[in-house]
Amino acid sequence: MVSKTKASTKKPAVKSNKQSITVADISQRIEHHLQFTMGEQSSANQKPAYWRATSLALNDIIVEKLQSTKARQNQNEAKSVNYLSLEYLMGRLLSNNLHNLGLYTNTEKALQKMGFELADLCEEGADLALGNGGLGRLAACFLDSLATLDYNAMGYGVHYQHGLFKQSFVDGHQIETPDMWREFGSPWEVCRLESSQTIPLYGHVEEIAQADGTTASVWHAGKMLKGVPWDVPIVGYNSQTVNALRLWECRADSAFDWDLFNNGDYLNAHQQQVAAETVSKVLYPNDEHDAGKELRFVQQYFFCACSVQDIIARFENQYGLISESKNWPTFCEKVAIQLNDTHPTIAILELMRTLIDNHNIDWDNAWGICQKVFAYTNHTLLPEALEKWSVALFERVLPRHLTILYRINEAFLNNDVEALWPNNDDMRRRLSLIEEGHERKVRMAHLCVVTSHKVNGVAQIHSDLVKQDLFPEFDQLWPTKLTNVTNGITPRRWLKACNPLLAELLDKTIDGDWAKDLNSLSELAKFADDATFQKKFMAIKHQNKIALTKEIKTLTGVTVSPDAIFDVQIKRLHEYKRQHLNLLHIIALYRRLLANPELDMQPRVFIFGAKAAPGYELAKEIIYATNKIAEKINNDVRIQDKLKVVFLPNYRVSLAEKIIPAADVSEQISTAGKEASGTGNMKLALNGAVTIGTLDGANIEIAEEVGDDNIFIFGLTVDEVKALDAQGYNSAEYYENNAEIRACLDWLDTDYFTPGNPGELSAVKRCFLEGGDPYKVLADFQTYANAHQALDSAYKNQQQWAKMAILNTALMGKFNSDRSIEDYVQNIWNLTPSV
């Protein structure tokens, strides 16, 4: 039997808050903010006002806990990890903060008395969309886990005035508009003026001869920027800890510009202010692509310099001056810095510079410190995404940092490379931190690997490929440096908060707190064949599908049936993720249905969510084609209920939270070897979606966990992709030899989907043929279509399908981001919890 006595699994109470904060207490705090912070009349009953007042009331409680956490961490002298990331995809905070504090139910009651549904209020407020996709969301999940596990952690990021652009569709085309997440201020952030930083840049370096025969470098900066920190509290789930995410906003340095004001050049001084503010104005919207723009470079440096100065200031506050040699070992013992991809690489050069120039530490000791504190996470093997910055740009913006980089490179080539490969100019050229050529460039990833004591990939296959293909020589030089930490997701946001019906069923079924110990979900496996449990599980899926059906209607106007298979592909739009493989298969299904309206197939709704980088033309063509094909299919009475296609606009965390609980099928169909890990795959499987996917990234580990019977794997493997490349891939062969592929692609040249405008969708056909199909869509098409057929048959057996769905939820324990964090703690950071 499924049921169990609730009393036997009494959960540990949240020590500080749960009992002390009553419903009346919460009501009073909300009223207080309505009246005094916001100056609302008592007649005001608008949802936005109550959302804000509730958030402010909660943040008061949170900030108190943040202060007590800091005091405890300082007293324990707990080692801290400083997570440096240019992106944090936080989503909304109200619901998660309430769940993590254990205050959801009491707040719900308080608001009910005021005439509001908490679930409705949680829909108010913009997402904190300070990131592009998986990399930024990973940072957000990691902060949740660090606080949940009571580690001393600080997230550092940029306080973008505008986060990721908002997406809408006009006649099927993507339209981008600015994100206004804090137009009226965010209730979750606290300005920490006292921790502001002044950041030098531009200017020139003067070499001054010293009495001892050496030279000292003095940097005369040409410009100063001011960094103002905003702290967003990060609430641990059922833990003692609230950490901070510190986001840097750029302002002009007023002291620096004072002269301009005094000289009467008010307008020019104002210009300086405007110029400075552009540094933290926008998030660069390229996912997996290197933007290569000067402003982006300044943004990265500004962020790194503010963060490094702040890390040193916090250390000195607690342990004394870093310039004293007795304190250097303490710094290495107490501080870890994690670089989330190469975007914060300049932090290495900035720490070297400040230790040497500002804190009187000699070169060897400064380098020793950097090697001990830094570690680097690699997120991609795509060559176009490996960051390189021109030496000329470096020289202009950061002349002092460039001299430090040269010296690091010299020592690396002359000592490390020379020792293993003596007199080997080819090896020196390949490993150098500088890429020679008509434009000399700095290889940021090489600097990260040379400096860091650990370098990790984000799923086992990815880490293996980092060793084999990306950095084989570095692996030879330092055989223990390259390692793996498989990504994870927080089960608090991605199940407990976003799927309350399933969470409740799990509460009733599982002993202990699955939201903390996700491995305990494996207990579900024994109910996978239980007809009663299957019914409950699938009834919840159906409820969630009904809710999504309404959302789809609101967002697109399309009516879909909750009885159809909900087949979901949600992720940034990129050729390597192959939304166009999914699309090609949809066209093929449509053709088959037109040829045979009686075709035996389960009704299917294909659901897309994806933003394309504004400069990525082909990605935008794929969105347009999907929208046009969807329009035709959705209005074709001949196939009515068998096939629907919807592209939901403005994919973001809060939309993911609505789609994922309703998904039956999870599309994870990247070309093998291209997706480093993926985390969307984990979120969907955790919520009972069955994956159709390639042997790529974390899909491989998901398949290992759930077993081959509970996942649909298709397509070329990494080795087969490599073999095909070696032999020379010719996409035209697939076009010529596969009649279905040929018919589908030729259809795109007609005006069938774009009446009166033939050729409007031809770009999608061309990328497969003239474009050479670099991501091997045509090579994988047939096995993909076959896997879909197997999936369709499996769905016909509802008990079989329920079993698969349940086992997917049951066996996702490994992908808890708490496990990822414990891996980092054990292998890289060496932290102990602070309680």
Ligand SMILES: *Cc1c(COP(=O)(O)O)cnc(C)c1O
């Ligand atoms: C999880 C998530 C991603 C990453 O999805 P992948 O399928 O791993 O690329 C991107 N965007 C949002 C909003 C997410 O929540």
